[in-house]
Amino acid sequence: MPPSSHIAVLPFPFGSHPVPMLNLVKRIAASAPANVNFSFFCTPESNKTYFSGAKGDEEFANIKAYSVWDGIPRDHVFSGNPQLERIGMFLNATPGNFELAMKEAEEDTGVKISCLLTDAFLWFAADLAEKIGVPWVPYWTSGSCSLSAHLCTDEIRKLATTTGKRVEMIPGLEGLSIDDDMPREVLLDDEQSPLALLLHNVALNLPRATAVVVNSFEELDPAITLDLKPRFKKYLNISPFHLMAAQHSDECLDWLRKQDDASVVYIGFGSVSIPPPNEMVALAEALETCKSPFLWSLRDHARKSLPDGFVDRTSGYGKLVSWAPQMEVLASGKVGVFVSHGGWNSVLESISYGVPLICRPFFGDHGLNSAMVEVQWRAGLRVKDGIFTKNETVKAIKLILSGEKAKEIRENAQLLKGLAINAVKPNGSSARNFQDLLKVLTKS
Incomplete structure (x- = not known):
């Protein structure tokens, strides 16, 4: 034909x-x-x-x-x-x-x-x-959410000159911070x-x-x-x-199946974003302090920033892989929280499988996506001040896995999962x- x-x-x-x-x-x-x-x-x-x-x-x-x-x-x-x-x-x-x-x-x-x-x-x-x-x-x-922000660039730039510094009149973005949550390009003059x-x-x-x-x-x-x-x-x-994608077998999925439901901290920052060395150390130290099972998708070249002996000390409850089948990991039911850069694909996949997020945004729409996760959907948190520190990361992981707000956050994530499936x-x-x-x- x-x-x-x-x-x-x-x-x-x-x-x-x-x-x-x-x-x-x-x-x-x-x-x-x-x-x-x-x-x-x-x-x-x-x-x-x-x-x-x-x-x-x-x-x-x-x-x-x-x-x-x-x-x-x-x-x-x-x-x-x-x-x-x-x-x-x-x-x-x-x-x-x-x-x-x-x-x-x-x-x-x-x-x-x-x-x-x-x-x-x-x-x-x-x-x-x-x-x-x-x-x-x-x-x-x-x-x-990011499409709306860019379509409303002119309105947001006008709002940025007022004292409130909050988005109030744009449907679905109410209450977000103009300076902290909007994509950087929305606030820049086009000539810049x-x-x-x-x-x-x-x-x-x-x-x-x-x-x-x-x-x-x-x-x-x-x-x-x-x-x-x-x-x-x-x-x-x-x-x-x-x-609707097919599931695949993988070494880290075999490891995941042995873990308790909703107990694993999954860490993945996509193919472009890598935290600076001091934040890599802080995140690693937080994982070691929490002692929750973790799966960290981390390219080999980035592992040089990890603390000496970290891999050996955490081998009993942690697993580092150079690549993970992210959708299958999130769909496994074993992940209790996804530590992410807030990229849209990762956010969409996480909420589609009912997994709460801890977001550390880097650029582009990461900040806005992370704000939606925390403020609008209440299905996760942003790291304090947008930077990994040991103490704040420990607090965030414990809050989502077992803190007072854990039940509410998980219920909201499950609600989003239901909407996505429908x-x-x-x-x-x-x-x-x-x-x-x-x-x-x-x-x-």
């Missing part, structure tokens, strides 16, 4: 962004008709990471990867902040790099592109879709930060989209959902579809929104 639809997928190839985009595409590919093809356009470095085959995905024959230029000149020497420099160069190369690769994909498949499914950060896709006459469907890979300018452009252009897809579920933030729906032609929360049931809000998304993407 010849392809009838050719969906161009444009991820933002930095940080944690490509993973939820690729997961979404795989889910769509598994549900879409057989004659729908997907071309995944990303930098060579990212494609090498996420695609094992030379050009496609071994699991899905209808997903093909195409490389786009990353914007970095040959023999370029980085200085200052290499990551920000890479992002700037990549954005300067857009949209021309995508247009060239899209032309290659059309020639390769013999089918014109019929829809643009992009990371919401790639706001220029609004013009690109209009230029070629196809729908634009941006995917906000974080939560609805390329990323702030990018996110402001995202907010300005998203209402042009055929549909805006969000990596969350409606019932998590009902006030935000009600506020955002009228702002867009379609507003579709489609997660947490990881609840959202992905056949007639749940996310399941219905996903079917709506399929219609938008595959419509002739």
Whole structure:
């Protein structure tokens, strides 16, 4: 059967962004008709990471990867902040790099592109879709709370000049601190930060989209959902579809099964964030003081910051691994608290499995996500002053595992779990929104 639809997928190839985009595409590919093809356009470095085959995905024959230029000149020497420099160069190369690769994909498949499914950060896709006459469907890979904050940037900046310093008039964000909880880019003048300018452009252009897809579920933030729906032609929360993922076997899962229910402290800071050495020491000393069983996902190169003898002294109740199957760990029922950086994927996974959080935010939306965990959902805590210290970390772990507030926090986490499970049931809000998304993407 010849392809009838050719969906161009444009991820933002930095940080944690490509993973939820690729997961979404795989889910769509598994549900879409057989004659729908997907071309995944990303930098060579990212494609090498996420695609094992030379050009496609071994699991899905209808997903093909195409490389786009990353914007970095040959023999370029980085200085200052290499990551920000890479992002700037990549954005300067857009949209021309995508247009060239899209032309290659059309020639390769013999089918014109019929829809643009992009990371919401790639706001220029609004013009690109209009230029070629196809729908634009941006995917906000974080939560609805951060989307609301960026859409309300102008209002928040005005509030920042008042004495209250609190968000009071934005549904779902009431009571949060402007200085401490809002993403840094919301408060910066656009001329001071390329990323702030990018996110402001995202907010300005998203209402042009055929549909805006969000990596969350409606019932998590009902006030935000009600506020955002009228702002867009379609507003579709489609997660947490990881609840339907298959379970796998792993060495650390075998270790987990031997632990008591809701007793383990699980520590994981994602692939980008690592606490500074003094905080690594403080966290390790807190774990040693509490003596609760712990599972710490920590890359080998970061272990040099741990106190001498820590691994040997804690071997009876702790386990360090270089990588952990996080969703399976959280789904095991053995984790009593997840010590996290507050990245959206980790927060969403944790609340989806009813696991309370201790958050130590680093950048981006981490602070806002952490504030939502503590203030709005009351399903966890933030570390005091945003820094691990031994005494405060001991207090936080004990409070969630056995303190007076432990029952309330765990009940709130379990409530969120129930809402998440209902959202992905056949007639749940996310399941219905996903079917709506399929219609938008595959419509002739």
